[in-house]
Amino acid sequence: MSTAEAASHLRENPFGLAKSQLRRVGEIFELDPNLIRVLSQCKKAVEVSVPVAMDDGSIEVYLGYRVTHNIARGPSKGGIRYHPDVTLDEVKALAMWMTWKCALMNLPFGGAKGGVICDPKTLSAKELERMTRRYTSEIINDIGPERDIPAPDVGTDGRVMAWIFDTYSMNKGHSVLGVVTGKPLSVGGSLGREEATARGSLYCIQALMVKNGERLSDSSVVIQGFGNVGANLARLLHLEGAKVTAVSDSLGGVYNPNGIDVPAAIAHKQERGTLLGLANAEQVTNEELLELPCDILAPCALEQVITEENASRVQAKIICEGANGPVTPTADAVLEDKGVLILPDVLANAGGVVVSYFEWVQGLQEYFWREDEVNAKLHDIVARAFEEAWHAKAHYDTSLRMASYGLAVRRVAEATTTRGLYP
Ligand code: GLU
Numbered sequence: 480m481s482t483a484e485a486a487s488h489l490r491e492n493p494f495g496l497a498k499s500q501l502r503r504v505g506e507i508f509e510l511d512p513n514l515i516r517v518l519s520q521c522k523k524a525v526e527v528s529v530p531v532a533m534d535d536g537s538i539e540v541y542l543g544y545r546v547t548h549n550i551a552r553g554p555s556k557g558g559i560r561y562h563p564d565v566t567l568d569e570v571k572a573l574a575m576w577m578t579w580k581c582a583l584m585n586l587p588f589g590g591a592k593g594g595v596i597c598d599p600k601t602l603s604a605k606e607l608e609r610m611t612r613r614y615t616s617e618i619i620n621d622i623g624p625e626r627d628i629p630a631p632d633v634g635t636d637g638r639v640m641a642w643i644f645d646t647y648s649m650n651k652g653h654s655v656l657g658v659v660t661g662k663p664l665s666v667g668g669s670l671g672r673e674e675a676t677a678r679g680s681l682y683c684i685q686a687l688m689v690k691n692g693e694r695l696s697d698s699s700v701v702i703q704g705f706g707n708v709g710a711n712l713a714r715l716l717h718l719e720g721a722k723v724t725a726v727s728d729s730l731g732g733v734y735n736p737n738g739i740d741v742p743a744a745i746a747h748k749q750e751r752g753t754l755l756g757l758a759n760a761e762q763v764t765n766e767e768l769l770e771l772p773c774d775i776l777a778p779c780a781l782e783q784v785i786t787e788e789n790a791s792r793v794q795a796k797i798i799c800e801g802a803n804g805p806v807t808p809t810a811d812a813v814l815e816d817k818g819v820l821i822l823p824d825v826l827a828n829a830g831g832v833v834v835s836y837f838e839w840v841q842g843l844q845e846y847f848w849r850e851d852e853v854n855a856k857l858h859d860i861v862a863r864a865f866e867e868a869w870h871a872k873a874h875y876d877t878s879l880r881m882a883s884y885g886l887a888v889r890r891v892a893e894a895t896t897t898r899g900l901y902p
Contacts, residue, residue, distance in 0.1 A: 487564045488781045493572035496808055500884060501575070503808075507877055508885040514892045517900075518578075521571050522555075522589075523547045527617035529595060531610045534603050541610060545593040545618045547627055548574035551894040554625055555591035556581055556832060558632025558661075559639070562781075565594035569782070573632075576803055577832070579887035580825040583864050586836045589891075591627050593618070599634045611639050615646040622647065624657030624843065630835045631661040633706070633781065637673070641666050656842030660835035669838035671853035672831075677711030678854065679830015679861045680801050681719065683822045684775060686865040687797065693774075696720035699738075701773040701795065703727050703765060704780030705748055708801040708828065712777055717741035721775075725768050726754060729780070732768040733760035769793060778805035785810045793819065800824040815878055823880035825887060826861075826868055833860050 498519050505515035529541040544567055547555040557577035560570070570592045578590030595614055599607060621627055631640060640661045647658045654667075662668040671678070688695055698721050702709050705728040713723050723741050725734040733739060733754050740759065747757050755762060769776065769785060770792045778784050779801030785793060790810035798806065798814065799822045806814065806821060814821060834857055841847050848856075864883075871882035 487566075488783060489564060489566070489569060490783055490786060491807060492568050493782055493804060494568035494575075496804070497572040497575045500808060501888065504881060504884045504888050507875055507881055508889055510888065510892055511896075514895060517895065518549065518888065518891060521546050521548045521574055522550060523621070524567065524571065525618060525621055526567065527614065529610055529614045529617060531606060531613060533606055541595050541597050541614075543593070543595040543614045543617065544570045545621055545627070545629075546570045546574040546591060547621075548590040548592075549578040549891060550589040551891055551898060552582060552589055553587035554589065554623075555627040556586070556588040556630070556660075556835065557591040557593070558630045558831075559593035559595070559635050559643075560632040561595050561597050561599040561634030561639075563596060563598045564781075565596045570594045572782075573803055576825060578891060579884050580829050580832055582887035582890040583825050583868070583883055584829050584833050584836075584860055585864070585890070586832065588628075588832075588836065591629075592632070593629055594632075607639070608642050611642040612646045615643045616650070619647060619650055622658060624655060624839070628657065628835070628839060629659050630832070631707070636707070637661055637663040637668065640668075656845070657839050660838040660842075661831075662838070667838075667842050669834055669841055669853060670848065670850035671857065672834045672838055673707065674711040674715070675834035675853075675857060676708045676801065676828050676831035677715055678857060679833060680708070680712050680777065680799050680822075680827050681715045682830070682858055682861045683827045683865055684716075684797070684799055685719075686862055686869075687820070687822060690869065698722065698774040699724045699772075700775045700777065701725040701768060701771050702801075703732070703768055703776075703778045703784065703805075704802065705744075705754060706779070708831075709777070709779035710745055710748070712779060712799075712801055713739075713741045714745065724773060725763065725771055727763070727765050727768050728754050729765075731755055732763045732765060733757045734763045734768065734771060735760040775799055777801050781805070783807050785814075787813065790814055791817070793817075795819060797822065800827045803828065811878070811880065821878065821880055823878075823883050826864060826879070826883045829864070830857055830861060833857050
């Protein structure tokens with residue numbers, strides 16, 4: 480963001496928004512209000528203090544969370560976020576969205592999320608490792624292959640997952656591959672996991688193009704966020720012949736209406752840690768980037784970047800939510816009136832958790848698949864979910880978001896009813 484990073488990116492309470500979305504889904508899909516009340520709350524939320532010895536000899540104490548929203552369909556699944564703006568309510572909202580995402584993909588998982596309030600960019604590798612290991616040991620009784628399985632999210636990566644895997648395994652006395660996904664290949668990761676979220680987004684965009692009778696090679700794309708999701712999506716769309724006209728990271732964006740040289744942008748970011756200064760492109764702020772003319776806009780960074788304040792100025796025809804919750808419900812309504820089609824987060828960015836599921840299965844079986852097998856299975860799952868959501872959208876005459884959430888909530892509600900309320 481161009482403005483001070485210190486101000487939180489969250490204007491509205493994300494858990495409040497997630498709950499209001501759920502109530503709306505309950506109305507459209509005529510679900511039992513008792514069940515909606517049950518699903519409105521998180522099953523468990525753990526808050527832990529994470530003291531860390533810093534390199535300079537001082538001790539810093541971080542606050543960490545792990546929230547399980549629901550386990551009706553299986554162990555809970557969801558990433559761990561390291562970011563200065565993390566709040567308990569944000570983690571709860573993200574955990575709830577994971578429940579819907581896993582159910583929409585028909586994975587045998589419930590939803591969870593974790594977070595530590597910290598700025599990983601300012602920590603040394605050793606500090607990050609000590610923080611991760613202490614956080615893991617604080618939540619060690621809450622996670623496990625049959626219980627709750629973390630993965631990467633904003634601010635975490637394969638290296639962090641390897642420390643979680645090692646800390647958990649050292650405490651158990653043997654390697655437990657299924658405790659965490661998004662691990663590096665050398666310690667039981669899955670081929671294709673790194674780019675899986677972006678690949679899932681690509682499959683959704685391709686499916687939508689077929690429905691609209693349009694071609695990706697005739698489309699222009701603007702991408703906000705150049706982390707794992709944004710950078711891989713830019714790369715994959717560029718390979719498919721789409722014209723990527725703008726990309727950005729937290730420091731700002733670069734724009735060229737004739738197309739950005741995506742491989743050059745990736746190399747530039749790797750070398751300099753920023754996209755700013757990329758050759759043959761003009762500089763834009765993150766706010767300006769969201770309002771650029773384009774066919775497809777993919778917000779792949781944080782929540783609540785498209786709000787009632789800027790929604791009317793969005794020029795894209797399609798929004799692909801690479802991030803979780805980037806469009807607020809008020810903005811949703813404005814965009815719907817404008818005829819913008821939104822590929823919602825639970826559909827558009829589910830590729831990551833789908834391949835996480837594959838990684839978990841491979842780890843439990845100690846039998847690893849080829850990359851083309853992973854991608855083909857990912858395509859099967861995402862394409863089927865897209866078709867189901869597309870059909871529900873027409874059937875209920877609603878948005879693709881409400882259709883996707885509706886299918887998902889209905890599946891979780893059905894599992895809850897079938898199991899019965901304990902005791
Ligand atoms: N953090 C990712 C998400 O929001 C991945 C979760 C996972 O693989 O468990 O979907």
